[in-house]
Amino acid sequence: MATTRADLVAALVEAMPQYISAAVRYQIAVADQLGMPVTDIHAIGALLEIGPAGVRRLADVIGMTTGAVTRLVDRLERAGFVRREPDPADRRRVVVQVVPERVADVSRYYEPMGDRWQQQVATYTDSQLEFLVEFLRQGRGSAQAETTALRTNGRPHATRRRGA
């Protein structure tokens, strides 16, 4: 097969969303096993990513309303995954923090995947690893930017609809 550059790009364009879909399905399966909504897992991930945060902040990050997040945190707190701490500097605020020991119980489910992953990565050269990291970071940046763009502008950036 003559793998031209166009073929390669096409293959990548196909492989990418499929990869993400597979990851999402995996995450859903984990959530099912844990008997908790995917959103909750998602929220824990967000907290691990941004650190302790108020309800508002968390709501913005995961794209939900504060009301919904309040109850989401209720669930997580009841299950022991997070703690609510009052903010001494602002007595309205509540800072949500993950409870690492408990979160480990979730992480455990990702271990088999992580193992496979380590194996895969072990065969790569250092420069390949660097390349991957850079690729992912940049992609993440794009996704973040487009997410906020979508949330603020609404529709995709003035997609030229035939002659505009």
Added chain:
Amino acid sequence: MATTRADLVAALVEAMPQYISAAVRYQIAVADQLGMPVTDIHAIGALLEIGPAGVRRLADVIGMTTGAVTRLVDRLERAGFVRREPDPADRRRVVVQVVPERVADVSRYYEPMGDRWQQQVATYTDSQLEFLVEFLRQGRGSAQAETTALRTNGRPHATRRRGA
């Protein structure tokens, strides 16, 4: 900074889930814009991936019950994203097919992201592209395998819980 291999792997282990989270949030934002549940988008993706399929098959792929999928397909059909075709070979079955023209309306939302992505990819060498494709395919395979493992075995593969 002395980027040892361990550092690189650590960076990758951090970058990966964050990348996926970002992608997921993006997808949620798209779904919100379209005013449809994320699951529905997800299902469309699955159909594009596996081609026309019966309700059962689709249910298995996206990890839902047939009952839920029936109604999911109801929604998609009403909105014109898919069509139900009777299977002449088996009159119990219903084959669900995407309606490409209509699905394009969803794809449009991914365009800005796709554009950024094309830009990013344009700077890569052919071998880097090959590497990426391979990386993604393998990762997808792992995710699929672990997903089914999780769904059949339940819990992660007999995680040695301290002395078992």
Added chain:
DNA sequence: GCATTTCGCTGCTTCAAGCAGCTACTGCTT
């Protein structure tokens, strides 16, 4: 010191998903 804004919480409503049971149909067995 008062008005405005922000923060998180709480009814209420909506709607997606699971569950269980149903009918229609297949194909296997005898």
Added chain:
DNA sequence: AAGCAGTAGCTGCTTGAAGCAGCGAAATGC
């Protein structure tokens, strides 16, 4: 050929997550 177990998809019913709008409390601007 007839019966029968298994399969495919659909339909009530129930549960529960999320949005919305409105609330009191606290901070901030003037």
